[in-house]
Amino acid sequence: MxxxxxxxxxxxxxxxxxxxxxxxxxxxxxxxxxxxxxxxxxxxxxxxxxxxxxxxxxxxxxxxxxxxxxxxxxxxxDSEILKKPTYKRNRFHWVAASVAVLIGLGSFWLMNKPTQSDRLFSQYFVPDSGLPTTMGKNDNYAFSRAMVDYKYGKYESAIEMWEEQLSQKPKNDTLNYYLGVAHLANGNEKNAISFLKTAVKQEQSVFKDKAFYYLGMALLKQADISSAKENLKKSSLRKSKELISELGE
Amino acid sequence: MHKETIAYKNNLTQEEFIDGLKTNNELVMGTLYNGNYPKIEAYVVKNSGSKTMAKDIFQEAFIATWKNVRNDKFQIQHGTTIDAYLCQIARNKWKDFLRSTTHRNTINAEEVGNLRIVEDEIETEKKCTQEEKSKIAVMKAIDLLGEQCRSLLMKFYFERKSMKDIAGELQLDAASTRNKKYRCMQRLREFAFEAQIRNGQ
CATH class of the missing domain: 1.10.10 (Arc Repressor Mutant, subunit A)
Incomplete structure (x- = not known):
């Protein structure tokens, strides 16, 4: 320089x-x-x-x-936690249950292929570049505000805001998708899997291909190769196909 | 319970507020924040918003006020106060937001959510001026700096600490600190502007 x-x-x-x-x-x-x-x-x-x-x-x-x-x-x-008790509690039970299953599966795979999954994950993982935002002009201010933080890599803050918005519309594909990617980028693949599984259920969503890809990535991070492949196969993205061939048919 | 950690001052004059905002005086800015946030929180919560939204709106209004004072867009006139000015910006921002979501709900945002986002994307690209692009590039570039550079530049440009004080904190001599600041700025310049050229923007 x-x-x-x-x-x-x-x-x-x-x-x-x-x-x-x-x-x-x-x-x-x-x-x-x-x-x-x-x-x-x-x-x-x-x-x-x-x-x-x-x-x-x-x-x-x-x-x-x-x-x-x-x-x-x-x-x-304090006051905001009181507003949405059922949603949070249910979700955490669900996460806890899936984590238990995944740990079980994951530990088996960890014995066999930990280095390959780690290597592939870091080789392939790039967080979604996000949606464009115009502060103050955009209709959905609250969503955009969180998107700005997401783009700056402030995942925790973005997650906090999006989770609050999710309580209003728990099945929204955009929110579930970005919450999943943000959790994954933030190193929390367990939560990522939970949100991405909701996102892929939305048949008409434009995020479906990408959601299956990131769900595969999250499972790969957990070293659950067979589930990772299963989800990657449902994504038509080119990088999904590449990753499947790297993992070996 | 955190109150002990942040100092506030009562009875600041309008001139002290203006001067404090121009020089990033922590005491003055903290006083302005503390004195006005509760009003805006009450207003937003009463008008169908959450406390998190109140915080975001208020902080945006605070930044806008800070910029306007520095660019001399806010001038002390008879009867106007900086508190009233800040609160007015915050309330207007909240009203704008409410108007836009109301509009959104009438066309059932839930069902057409994705479609609209794609439209927004095209429109946003057109709307984004060169100045805004450069602003985004600078903000991103700051994140790319190492922690030491970022902290040095913030101490100097935001906290307005003297080179001597910063040198003391970094346990360096004044000459190396001065040189380090220059090199950090060069690096930041490269991240912000050269990268833009490389990307063909």
């Missing part, structure tokens, strides 16, 4: 900082503004550096706002 062309010198960067932080005196400020007006290349570089600095500040602010929110968080969690 050090060998690359430098777009801006250290001194120029520091001048931009002084200008943005309003630390220049009158003379310096006019000279700086004159340079901005007359030097196109410097002006373009200034805009880029300003975008970077503003981005850093906004990112830091977002995390600071979550700190500010902590005093309100406790109260929030």
């Amino acid at each position: 050090d060998n690359k062309q430098q777009h801006i010198s250290e001194q120029e960067l520091e001048a931009i900082e002084s200008y943005l932080f309003n630390k220049m005196d009158g003379t310096e400020k006019s000279a700086f503004e004159m340079k901005l007006q007359t030097n196109k290349k410097f002006r373009e570089e200034f805009q880029k550096q300003r975008a970077l600095i503003e981005g850093i500040e906004e990112k830091a602010l977002i995390s600071k706002l979550n700190d500010f929110h902590k005093p309100f968080q406790g109260k929030q969690a």
Whole structure:
């Protein structure tokens, strides 16, 4: 990297900082503004550096706002858990039961092929790139808000929001699909399997092929090769077919 | 129970609020947050929203206020306060959201959900301006930085700590810290803008 062309010198960067932080005196400020007006290349570089600095500040602010929110968080969690007790409890029983079965099956396979499944999983697993979002303009604000976090890799936060939305429409294919992929990306294949199994049940869903693929991936991660293959076969994606042939017919 | 950890200050003047938002003063921002969030939470919950939604709407409004103050779009005029301004933005955002979901429910969103998303996708691509694309690229690039770079840049640009203080925290001398900050910015620039060029955007 050090060998690359430098777009801006250290001194120029520091001048931009002084200008943005309003630390220049009158003379310096006019000279700086004159340079901005007359030097196109410097002006373009200034805009880029300003975008970077503003981005850093906004990112830091977002995390600071979550700190500010902590005093309100406790109260929030309690009341929201009370609102949807049956849904959560049922789901966890279901997850617990499937986990027990999978552990049983998984442990058998773990003895035989742990390295192959791990290798293939890491070779093939790329989280779904998500749906485009326009904050404030999109109809489904709450869904998009979680999608933004998902795209930034903040899976836990996205999961929390989507699970809340799922309680309103438990069979929604989009929510079940993305919750499954988010759990898988977050290293929790047990929960991923539970959501993806609901997602694949929606016959008309546009996510069906992808849902079968990720369900296969989640099972592969659990080293349950036969179930993984079974689900991959139901997906028409090219990578599903590739993966099946890697696993051996 | 967390209240002890965050400091608040009563009786800040409007000028102190403006100055505090421009310099990312934690005390001022915490006071603004703490003083107004409960009102918005009550408003959103009363108007068919959840507390999580209230938090999101309020934080978006907070960021919008912070930006507008810095760009001098919010000016102190007779009778206006920063609290009222922030709450107004939050309420408007919530009203916009309600209007859009109401619209959605009338055409039975459940059944046509996927179809609509595909339509949104095309429309969104058109709507996304160059500025928004560059913003997204910068935000993603920050995530790609190593923890040390990110923390150094945030301490300097957001917390506005001096190079000397940051050097002390990192147990480096001031000159190396200054150089490290420069190199981190170069790297961030590369992640944000060069990658865009490579992707042909």
